[in-house]
Amino acid sequence: MGGRTTLLYSERFLDYNLGPSHPLRPIRVKLTHDLIQSKGLLSEDEIRITVPRVASEEEILLFHEKEYVRLVQKYSERGSGLLDAGDTPAFKGCFEATSLVVGASLEACDNIMQGKFTHAFNPSGGLHHAHPERASGFCIFNDPAISVNYLKTKYKIRRLVYIDIDAHHGDGVMYGYYGDPSLLDIDFHENGKYIFPGTGFPDEIGENEAKGLKLNIPLLPGTGDEAYLMAFHKLVPDIVRRFQPEMILVQCGADGHADDRLAHLRLTTNVYREVVSEMHSLAHELCEGRLLLFGGGGYTLANVPRVWTTAFAALSGKKLDNQIPEHWSRGFRELTGEDPPNVLQDKPTSDDSKTIGEVDSVLDELTSYLTN
Template sequence: MTVPSALIWDPAVARYQFRPDHPFNPRRLELSVSLMESLGLINDTTARVVAPRMATEAELLAVHSREYVDAVRRFSAGGGTDDAPRYGLGTDDTPVFPGMHEVTSLVAGATLRAAELVMSGEVKRAFSICGGLHHAHRGRGSGFCVYSDLAAAIAWVRREHGGRVLYLDYDAHHGDGVQGIFYDDPEVMTLSLHESGRYLFPGTGFVDELGEGEGYGYSLNVPLEPFTEDDSWLAIHAKLLPEVMEAFRPDVILVQNGCDGHALDPLTHLRASTRLYEETIRLVCELADTHCNGRVIATGGGGYAVWEVVPRAWTLIWGGLSGQPVPDRIPHDWLNRWQGEAPVLLPERVRDDPAAHKPVPRREEIEATNRRTLESLRRQALPLIRGWDLGW
């Protein structure tokens, strides 16, 4: 059944481009939205497009320091950049570019707009496809991220509605920026499932990162082994998410849907298929319907197999959010539109063929390690959360 949903989108957000050869390529946004349109998943009523707005200075300052915002504005306008590395900018990962303050404020405003629509009850679920910038910290950028749209939206929900927020992040990279900004806040639960920081940027996100002060026990991390694949990843979701929802009782779920854990992604090693993204968003929506009146604020995130993976994964996520079945055959008009520009042969189906996804060696060992990691987290963190009952 179709669920009242909003896709937050405007081509202007594609100006968030560091340089033509940078892996954080905004073309993936246009590819994804055009595939949704081609499959008939966008309409003018229940599954509609809503334009973003600019984040205000006050909304940025709720989660970023004045010094940092002023520095970003100065670099954006062409001011001197000698001190940019002090703010995590001007690096190969996160270069300075003209107009960066304005477009990153628009990206932050897209996720804020999604939060407004969901919390007002105008829609149950909203997808800020350009958002998900989870590495930005209070006083510095990092890992392709300048402003934290995620933290800005969480802070807005807390300030305007007093809502408890469950932040779920299953990007292949640890959601370190969001975790850090709310590390001492017991009204914001951050839960990140990611490739272990032993092998992947940003090198954080271990089980013992539990929060501090009043927020101790409200930061949860599941560092996954490389080559985890779908089954182990989904088993952890299915075990942990219902427990967290029951204990924490959030008023809304904010989910970061980075799709860089896919087997074709060039930057990571988790080897998921499109099944992970379709089944995870289904579980999130089911739990939201049970525990928080269906409220889900969703964003994009990482994803560097720009042509082969991102459009399909995010189309499946949009289908799950909006309650629409996603056809498996990709329309010829979409393939004809993009194949001439694509550097790879575009897939003809939305979902990966399970038969083409051969299991890696050591699968049992990897799954056993992931189970031990999950149980270590449950033993350390979950008794600290109000209302948690391990059932032991």
């Protein structure tokens, strides 16, 4: 599978900083860039960095309400205030910082649609919880949701697939397009009975013309690679082939990895490699390779760079050995004060009968809603 791949990157991504004690640590994006670089991926001929632009207000309004955008601007100047019930504090310059995250995703869309690159990854993006009128779950502006409308209006795309593998339900994107038949939205996440935002159940399948085009796969805490990949392979390739997308978007939150500080799944780098590789082949089979990867959650610093480097290698069709370069480990220690990981990719985790049985019954339940 050919194609050129770009990594959206600027050190200004570190400006998206919700505070020193906040669980979302912007340094994870730099650590990811540095690991991708130290694994030699950026010296490949067909892989390039793209420096992102800032999104315009008009572009942000493709998804968000004017009144909310004004509020973000006001709090951003002031440098204080809460943008939701408590998880998403405003900070000085937050409007500019989150506009850059959005701009990076839109630049990725442009690069792909104009044929400069086939695949793109915006590790600062994937802020899938923000709603049109409010921030939520660390997300100020929803860059995947804005990207969807951007692709529809600027490039007249009529059939998009959005897959969200973050440990949390991508509620902002799903409910933002709940009745929109141009978006097939498939969302794997830890069951909302156990975790924020408490939504995303199998009976939520979309409305009106979009009925059957919103799919939720809630997973028990403790779900590992085996059950996850079984569900993914049973469900995703067929339904994506039937939908015939013109482009594929993947929100690749790394918080489903085992030992995440906020979520309770037990996935390893194997899931991320397999999911991205499968979406990569489907993109080449169905839509000339057009594939855009967003970051997302991920709260354990020793995991996020490994997960996203693995995903980026799969996006660009490259194989990686398991070595963590020594100079990257040193940088990791200096930047985080924590111990660096020992290996790049983990051994797969297998599941017990309880999690496998639960995944099977969720798939059955989903099928029953889809066929009714």
